[in-house]
Amino acid sequence: MRVHIAATAAAVVVLTSAASAAAAPTLVAVGEVAPGGRLEVRATGLKEPFRVQERRGDAWVDRGPVVYGTGKPSRFRAPDRVGRLRLRARGGDGVATPSRDVRVRPLTLAAVGDINLGDGPGAAIERFGAAYPWTSVGPRLKAADLAFGNLECAVSNRGVQQDKTFTFRGRPSSLTALARLSGLDVLNLANNHSGDFGTTALLDTLRGIRANGMQPVGAGSNESQAYRAVVVERLGLKVAFVGFDAIEPFAFRAVGGRPGNAWAFPSRVRSSVRAAAAQADVVIATFHWGIERVFTENASQRALAQTAFAAGATAVIGAHPHVLQPIRRPRPGRLVAYSLGNFVFTPRSAGTERTGILTLKLGAGRVLGDAFAPARIVGSRPILRG
Structure with a gap:
């Protein structure tokens, strides 16, 4: 949900001492941070040096570095747990600011399957208007901190x-x-339809996504950009997305300076996920894979998912089969959704009308929980149940 985008990954807290003559004690803060997320705390009106402290039981415990200089921040990680974080800053003379609370809660990522703005959905949009696909699901997706889908x-x-x-x-x-x-914040283009009208249309698609405040992943104007991670910052966490296509046409892949998508070569999956993990707290790897209208994953999907997890992926999200496939949890803190099926699409066989929204609860480096809200495609648009 783009309204939450911040200039920095750190949640900013400003603590003001009661000794400050400039203003009454106040807290200027986002108020929330994810478990293990970065906090950036500033204090004013204190005698240098100051230090941020966290309330633990009956005691105040030092957090972050000793800070010299008015307005300079103290940076540290939030606890890797959900709950309330009570903070204050204490100056060199023992004077402390009033305490303030920061809520520690999971970052929510909503993920959906295939979105087609042409074909049947395109005809419905022409008839009923551009808002037509989103009347039921838009509010649910906007409620998440981040939302992702396959274009x-x-x-x-x-x-x-x-x-x-x-x-x-x-x-x-x-x-x-x-x-x-x-x-939606991030759209995957590593699939077998992003190149349907050649590289000129692909480049237009990339530009259009960015011009509308979203980020494309899994394709680029050259090979390097196609495999590059997209990093989005929320609640003090950096979340990286990488996308890979395993469905022909093979000719759609980016090679050298030619635009195209990222192909799911195991070696490229490994290197791209590792590069993403080096710059982010959470890595979401998405794959276009599997067999159409088959309700369970195959050995190739399992192998690619394992490659991604071994390289540092937190979660793996799949598309292409046009039906829902299993959501599995290979070990604590990891999740793979092998196919989220169609979403904005025209169903063409039994089962392809079943869809939904997968919501992941994320902390630094792990999935803390998940839920699936089922929906049904009616008239080429998803309608949530209940």
Whole structure:
């Protein structure tokens, strides 16, 4: 949900001493941080040096470094637990600021499956308006701290239709409405339809996503950009996304300076996830994989998921089969959703109308919990149950 984007990953807390003549004691803060998230605390009106302290039981315990200099921050990690964090700052003369509470809660990531703005959904948008796909699910997605989906089409008025059985293309106005109404922050393009109208349309799609305040992953204007992680900051956590395609056309892959998507070579999965893990607290690896209309994962999917986890992925999210596949938890703190099925799509066989929103609760380096809100596709748009 883009309204929560901040300039820094750190949750900022400003503690003001009662001794300050400039203003009454106040706290200026986001008020929330994820377990293990970065906190940046500033104090004013204190005798240098000062130090931030955390209340533990009946005692105040020092946190973060000793700070010299008015307005300089103290930076440290929040506890790796959910609850209340009570903080104060204590100056060199023993004078302390009033205490303030920071809520420690999981970061919520909402994830959905295939989104097609052309074909059947495109016709419905033409008839009922660009808001049509999002009337039921938009509020739920916007309620999450972050939202992610697989954009299964090109979005452009240009390009040359490729020689393949199904080609999907949406209007730029539909992407603008998606950005405004869906709550989605990151869109995967590592799939077998992002190149349906050639590299010109792919580049338009990349530009359109960014111009509407979202981030594309899994494709780029060259090979390096296609495999590069997208890092988004929320609640003091850096969340990295990487995307990989394992479904032909193989010709859609980015090579050298040619635009395209990131192919799921195990060696590239390994190196991309490792690079993402080196710069983020949570890594979400997404794959376009599996067999259409098959309700369980295959050995190839399991192997790629294991490669991603071994390289440092926190969660793996899959798409392409057009049906829901199992959500599995291979070990504590890790989760793989092998396929989230269709989302904004036209169902064409039994089971392809079943969909939903997967919500992950995240702390630094681990999945703390998950829930799945089921939905059904009616008229090419998802409708939540209940």
